[in-house]
Amino acid sequence: MIRIARRNLALWATLGAVFFLLIQVSCDLYLPTVTADLVNQGIVQKDMGVIWNRGIKMLIVAAIGLVAAGLNVYFAATQSMKVGEKLRSQIYHKVLRFSNREVDEFGDSSLITRSTNDIVQIQNVMVQMLRMMLQSPVMLIAACVLAYTREPKLTKIFFISLPVLAIIVMAVMYFAVPLFKSIQKKTDRINLIFREGLTGVRVIRAFRQDDREQTRFKKANEDYTQTGIKAFTIVSTLFPVVTLILGMTNVAIILLGGHLVANMSMQVGDLIAFMTYATQIMISFMMLSMIFVFVPRASASAARVNAVLDQPISIRNAPENDQEKINVDEPASLEFKDVDFRFNGAERLALKDLNFKVKAGQTLAIIGGTGAGKSALVNLIPRLFDVERGEIKVDGVAIKKLSQHDLHEVISITQQQAVLFSGTIRSNLQFGYDQATDDQMWHALEIAQAADFVREAGGLDTVVEQNGSNFSGGQRQRLAIARTIIKPASIYIFDDSFSALDFETDAKLRAALAQDPQIQQAVTVIVAQRISTVVDADQIIVLDEGRVVGQGTHQELKANNKTYQQIIRSQVEKGDVERA
Ligand SMILES: Nc1ncnc2c1ncn2[C@@H]1O[C@H](COP(=O)(O)OP(=O)(O)OP(=O)(O)O)[C@@H](O)[C@H]1O
Structure with missing residues (x-):
């Protein structure tokens, strides 16, 4: 995957995506600080001037964040599409140079899956790489630090919620990743049967083997669907579980934070900001975990694409200084x-x-x-x-x-x-x-x-x-x-x-x-x-x-x-x- 990114991502566009992403993340992280100011110095002290000032500041920061997010998505999406375009051309160029031996080795249905479905997997992860993969760790670390500066005592809550989350994510990965990997092979099988069915449709009809062929396709289709359902069911458990943990973390923050606010050792605005950081931490953690689920699937696809690109061509030209010439316009024996x-x-x-x-x-x-x-x-x-x-x-x-x-x-x-x-x-x-x-x-x-x-x-x-x-x-x-x-x-x-x-x-x-x-x-x-x-x-x-x-x-x-x-x-x- 990294090799594909290194070879095919344009440096300027990657830097553009990273630049706008960092702006967006900075805005997201800065907003809770302004909110805290608005509550502490504006709402609590009933100062309309501060409320207006911080309100407008929040609007501007949010607007900058939005534009930056849009530009990041633009760079990430166009770059990943271009990576797909380049890979498809590279595979096509390579396959045209294959001898029958290499084509037989992969099988033509697998070559089609590799140049379509596998490349789509890579494209999807490429967008995530240029977006979530950078956003999540940066956001996670920065939100932790900022939350700590707001109130160190409350950060203890994360020592419980984050490990629980990590265990759940690892369990999901353990079960889902092999399933995602096997989906690509099952796509090959579906393509193979589909292709044989299409090219052999007359033979199938003439021998009245429609039912047999349909059963063969149904089996492969069901196998693919069941594996997909299993994989996505496992991944989908992540969302409610993370929401539950996030809810429980917020309850714990409100209970402990409320106590601190009542004791006058914490301000309400800081508590609100802390809760926002907590949400950012949890969401970043979840996004990071999703990446760990989807990257292995795309890596499997990347390996399949690389296998085609790296396949040595068995029939090669002799080195140029060893080559001989014949007159192509003259008759030859x-x-x-x-x-x-x-x-x-x-x-x-x-x-x-x-x-x-x-x-x-x-x-x-x-x-x-x-x-x-x-x-x-x-x-x-x-x-x-x-x-x-x-x-x-x-x-x-x-x-x-x-x-x-x-x-x-x-x-x-x-x-x-x-x-x-x-x-x-x-x-x-x-x-x-x-x-x-x-x-x-x-x-x-x-x-x-x-x-x-x-x-x-x-x-x-x-x-x-x-x-x-x-x-x-x-x-x-x-x-x-x-x-x-x-x-x-x-x-x-x-x-x-x-x-x-x-x-x-x-x-x-x-x-x-x-x-x-x-x-x-x-x-x-x-x-x-x-x-x-x-x-x-x-x-x-x-x-x-x-x-x-x-x-x-x-x-x-x-x-x-x-x-x-x-x-x-x-x-x-x-x-x-x-x-x-
Ligand atoms: N890709 C392949 N891999 C392994 N064996 C093969 C392959 N293609 C053909 N053969 C075998 O090699 C032998 C020669 O095949 P070839 O296609 O050259 O025969 P042919 O004389 O042209 O036959 P026909 O007249 O039926 O076309 C056959 O026994 C065949 O089974």
Whole structure:
């Protein structure tokens, strides 16, 4: 929490908040002194001059206190909002640099909770820090000293009431703080179920699992609510208990003080002032205790936010003097040399002993069953994951020696899951190449076999809803392919991107790709499960359980490779293969 404050609070604004707070506290502490004067020298001695004088003084002091309090709140509130703004930006910036490994480590729902709910907790405590955390101790100590100067004998009462209050506060903290800490984890759980429910709503309905999902959510929701109720019930006992202790302290002050007033050893005004200080002491003590309840909760949130900000990025650029350059405008080759890869924490290797080279202008196809490691292989090229052993080279340079900026400059990829962004078709295509002209966009759409439906939908400015939900799965795929094609690159990767297309469209698309001058010069990597998609490739790699079990052209593999022959047979049986 302190680290976040130190890094993100502006010094001038913090000093401003502290300055106005001190003015407000001074006014609050000065008022009882003026009240005492008003009573002792004005009311008791019936001196109207003093009454007017002290009355106006009280008004002025109260007004200054009010303005100072307002300015303190202004600085505290704006600063805490700004801290929230900075933290959200820092988390977003960091998460965008995360590899899949780091995202998996936190979980995306937890990352959302951390950048929303946790930051709100920090913001709330930041306001308190700039207000109550300073006000309470200063007020507590100063009011004790001032009360003592009014009448030392009466301060003995505090020796009983303050320890009682302290014990109660500690008990409340002991029970409430762990509950507040666990609330954040329970928020993660609610977000997770909510998110899964939203993204999987069609599956839930299709499998008629609405009741099951609702029960799952209800359980998590109830758990969260019950913990919240418990925590706030415990904290809410503080208020009546402190009011009771404050009332009893005042009764004791009146009894003892009344005695002193009757004995003429204390004036009525001083007794009133003493009672005001007593109230200030108790309230400051309570505020301080509330801080002790809420700070640990915010500290837990701060730790969760810091964990994201401190998370080392597993995929980093090589030191600048160790980096190498390639000409990003020239065609490049792609080479895998003795590559092994393992997912984070996995026992077995997902890919083992990969060796191949694809020259500029050639097409590499990767075929294999479900879970064979095809996506893992292509995701190694843009360094979404890093190899465990071996080397991947682009244009003869190890990709670890390239800056990720340069590497991503030469790669254009369509992921297995077509991702579109809310906006228009134009903005989605510009995502691939922001300087693309309308002609280039239509050309890419033509190759991707998307031009017809885009024209029908209303052209390049057709709106794309969140996740591209106003397009079918196959249309989303084709738009994602168009975005990949439009980017000038040396390596084009299509990760199972043709699977949502029918045979005819798949064939047309590949034929159009082969005709495109930009693609003709580049390395094209096509991941597929269908033989018909890979037949024309210059080189086909057959993957099975992460191992290369066949490598060659379609004709070579068809003649010699058992696994490839098996795939052909299974697809012929299903009637899938037309040309194999
Ligand atoms: N994040 C992950 N952590 C651990 N193991 C994973 C992870 N992602 C995938 N795997 C495992 O690694 C293997 C290869 O996965 P990959 O996604 O590369 O297969 P694939 O050939 O692309 O399959 P598909 O054709 O079904 O998409 C699978 O056995 C899978 O279970």
